[in-house]
Amino acid sequence: MLKREEILERLSESVVRGDVEEAKKAAKDAIEEGIDAYEAIMLGCAKGMFVVSDKYERFEYFMPDLICSAEAMSAATDILKPHISVEKAHLSGRVVIGTVEGDIHSIGKEIVKVFLAAAGFDVHDLGVNVPNKEFLKKAMEIKPEIVAMSTLTTPTIESMANVINLFKKEGVRKGYKFLVGGAVLSEEWRIRLGADGYGKDASEGARVAKRLMEEAKCWPSPS
Ligand code: B12
Incomplete structure (x- = not known):
């Protein structure tokens, strides 16, 4: 598997498992690997959140699982957010x-x-x-x-x-x-x-x- 895909998968998986430490590591690896930070959030973390949401709807996950997943997602996005590259503009x-x-x-x-x-x-x-x-x-x-x-x-x-x-x-x-x-x-x-x-x-x-x-x-x- 390509390194990029591997890191996105790790981000997604860590959110699904609610693994804060792994989410942080994967987010740092994404930055080091030069993966676009917004893509890492959307194709990695948010993709994991969709899985979490499905599991919640099928009664496989419950509130404590949602909370752990949200914590993992927040931990990863806190690392990724400062690297989001959007065209900088003058004060709009x-x-x-x-x-x-x-x-x-x-x-x-x-x-x-x-x-x-x-x-x-x-x-x-x-x-x-x-x-x-x-x-x-x-x-x-x-x-x-x-x-x-x-x-x-x-x-x-x-x-x-x-x-x-x-x-x-x-x-x-x-x-x-x-x-x-x-x-x-x-x-x-x-x-x-x-x-x-x-x-x-x-x-x-x-x-x-x-x-x-x-x-x-x-x-x-x-x-
Ligand atoms: C994580 C999560 C939680 C976490 C939230 C942690 C946190 N700090 O935010 C916790 C566990 C606390 C939680 C609690 C609850 N949750 Co919840 N949660 C989720 C989950 C799984 C993911 C949400 C998420 O973070 N997505 C990732 C982010 C990046 O996406 P996003 O928020 O959609 O934002 C993007 C866009 O929507 C948009 N956007 C968002 N806001 C704005 C604003 C503007 C101005 C613009 C332009 C764009 C924009 O841009 C964002 C980035 O691209 C969703 C499932 C889902 N599919 O959404 C359920 C979900 C939203 N939760 C749900 C429910 C029911 C609850 C609870 C009521 C459960 C309960 N029984 O207590 C409580 C809420 C209590 C309350 N009073 O609010 C339901 C809502 C159902 C409904 N249609 O009403 C969902 C859909 C789960 C489900 N399938 O049933 N939840």
Whole structure:
């Protein structure tokens, strides 16, 4: 097997087994071998996460297994993230990002953050399980052009709608662009939520964010 394939397989396997030490070693080997860091995350770690997800759905894995796998994935991505090569850009604008109320999934949001920062955005992370009103509070405080929300669970899509409604209620909806993403989201959901952009993954998210910036320039500034 080619060394590259071997390392990607080790990354995937270590996530499936929830082996933090092996995940770290494989991530370091990926960097040393010159494997593109984003490919290592997506074709290695995330591939393993899909296996984990399948096992969870078939009741072969349970919560403790998911937690171990998530820890292995986080350990590997922490090593890989600083090496993600995205075209560096001048400061594009500001983004407030968070995983919405009721949802604690963080791994995807962390990767999106790296891509947005690399694309030149000044990113303010509110963390996970962010109360709806925190998005509004932070947006009013730092006046970002974009408010980005992540969710991986179906019930918490509602939180995204609640956040957008809060902005509407305050009469400031038009001052911000809403970018949404996460495994349960889709372009159809974006339309239903009345958000401005959707990214299926981190690289698409950064591309869409740049497009939203162009549109934001034609919008009234947040008041
Ligand atoms: C790891 C994991 C966990 C870990 C999370 C650890 C952590 N620190 O994040 C733990 C074990 C804690 C966990 C908990 C739970 N989980 Co979970 N989890 C997963 C799993 C296996 C992988 C998620 C992951 O990290 N993927 C890898 C990353 C890289 O991918 P990603 O997050 O999708 O992100 C990419 C894109 O979606 C996109 N993206 C993400 N966010 C954003 C935002 C923007 C703005 C943009 C543009 C793009 C974008 O870009 C990212 C990078 O390319 C998924 C299965 C799956 N297939 O998604 C289940 C899954 C999401 N979990 C699920 C569930 C049900 C739960 C629990 C409710 C379980 C429980 N009974 O308690 C709890 C959640 C509790 C809560 N209140 O939130 C379900 C959700 C089902 C649903 N449709 O509602 C899934 C789908 C598993 C399943 N098949 O049932 N989970």
